[in-house]
Amino acid sequence: MQYWRRIVATLVLAVAVLTSASASERKIVWKLAMTWGGTLHPFTTSVESMAKMVETMSDGNFIIRIDSANRHKSPFGVLDMVKAGQYEMAHSASYYWKGKDVNLLPFTSMPFGMTAPEQYAWFYYGGGMELMQKAYAPHNMYSFPGGNTGAQMGGWFRKEIKTLEDLKGLKMRIPGFAGEVLAELGTVVTNIAPGELYTALERGTIDALEWVGPGMDIKLGFHKVAPYYYTGWHEPATELQYLVNQKAYEALPEKYKEMLRVAMRVAAYDMYALNYHESSEAWAQIATEFPHIKIETFSPEIMNAMKAANQKLLKEMSDANPLFKEAMESQAQYLKKVRVWTKMSDFDYLKDNL
Numbered sequence: 001m002q003y004w005r006r007i008v009a010t011l012v013l014a015v016a017v018l019t020s021a022s023a024s025e026r027k028i029v030w031k032l033a034m035t036w037g038g039t040l041h042p043f044t045t046s047v048e049s050m051a052k053m054v055e056t057m058s059d060g061n062f063i064i065r066i067d068s069a070n071r072h073k074s075p076f077g078v079l080d081m082v083k084a085g086q087y088e089m090a091h092s093a094s095y096y097w098k099g100k101d102v103n104l105l106p107f108t109s110m111p112f113g114m115t116a117p118e119q120y121a122w123f124y125y126g127g128g129m130e131l132m133q134k135a136y137a138p139h140n141m142y143s144f145p146g147g148n149t150g151a152q153m154g155g156w157f158r159k160e161i162k163t164l165e166d167l168k169g170l171k172m173r174i175p176g177f178a179g180e181v182l183a184e185l186g187t188v189v190t191n192i193a194p195g196e197l198y199t200a201l202e203r204g205t206i207d208a209l210e211w212v213g214p215g216m217d218i219k220l221g222f223h224k225v226a227p228y229y230y231t232g233w234h235e236p237a238t239e240l241q242y243l244v245n246q247k248a249y250e251a252l253p254e255k256y257k258e259m260l261r262v263a264m265r266v267a268a269y270d271m272y273a274l275n276y277h278e279s280s281e282a283w284a285q286i287a288t289e290f291p292h293i294k295i296e297t298f299s300p301e302i303m304n305a306m307k308a309a310n311q312k313l314l315k316e317m318s319d320a321n322p323l324f325k326e327a328m329e330s331q332a333q334y335l336k337k338v339r340v341w342t343k344m345s346d347f348d349y350l351k352d353n354l
């Protein structure tokens with residue numbers, strides 16, 4: 001009897017030790033740095049909902065604490081911070097790193113490229129994810145889609161842009177490959193952190209800027225200083241990115257890796273739906289509340305020049321960077337096939353139902 005009591009007591013102790021060990025192993029706290037200030041909804045709220053999903057799915061054991069750019073003060077430093085392991089994760093846009101590593105450029109949106117449904121199909125089923133991981137591997141990180149804005153507006157301009165001459169010398173905030181295209185046409189291009197956009201436009205540091213689309217733009221007040229609002233050509237499917245430190249990710253239990261992947265994917269799709277909704281609401285508001293805003297489309301002369309510059313620069317950059325070339329060829333091949341379907345489905349439906 002004594003013997004059995006001792007065995008049972010030992011087993012109870014072993015279970016208690018194991019349970020507390022696995023419970024303490026499962027308690028994980030990560031830090032995430034955003035490029036965005038604290039109130040850039042829906043970018044910021046999408047990240048918050050991702051972290052909330054992870055917390056709920058893990059019974060409160062996997063916590064992701066979010067630092068906005070207001071706190072870490074380095075909106076464009078988040079790539080380096082995740083690379084160095086200072087933060088386990090970041091939320092940003094891949095094309096911001098074109099000056100550091102041009103191979104990271106193709107994963108946000110390319111001028112005259114894929115639309116959001118096409119690009120999601122490419123990411124998940126057309127080889128895009130594999131190419132994105134290949135591009136991020138030298139930085140010791142993984143990258144995951146982090147929410148799409150859909151096709152963006154071409155930007156806010158103080159003056160009407162009638163000819164190519166009007167683009168020359170114009171100071172414009174525009175990131176990514178589109179910035180390269182406009183620079184080729186003589187525009188003085190810069191990237192400015194989102195938190196400083198309004199002040200830069202208002203003070204005349206820049207003459208024009210593009211940010212996202214009506215849902216986000218209207219809250220930042222650009223229409224008060226730059227009444228010409230151009231339709232887009234440059235970012236038909238802007239996908240934000242989660243950056244995840246490779247070592248931190250690999251150290252996660254499999255279950256948590258899956259929770260994180262699922263939460264990022266759900267939050268990303270949801271941001272796309274929410275931004276679509278909010279842009280349509282804001283568009284309706286623009287028409288009634290701000291009638292001075294003029295909606296314009298760039299002339300065929302300007303569009304053709306942009307397309308030609310785009311092709312020229314794509315070739316030059318591809319010739320100099322094999323991985324960039326691989327990503328661009330993959331997108332071009334994918335687009336060839338998927339656009340036929342887009343035309344047969346959405347486009348043919350819409351042309352008779354607008």
Ligand code: PYR
Nearest residue numbers: 093175210211212238
């Ligand atoms: C921009 O920086 O313009 C984005 O659309 C994210």
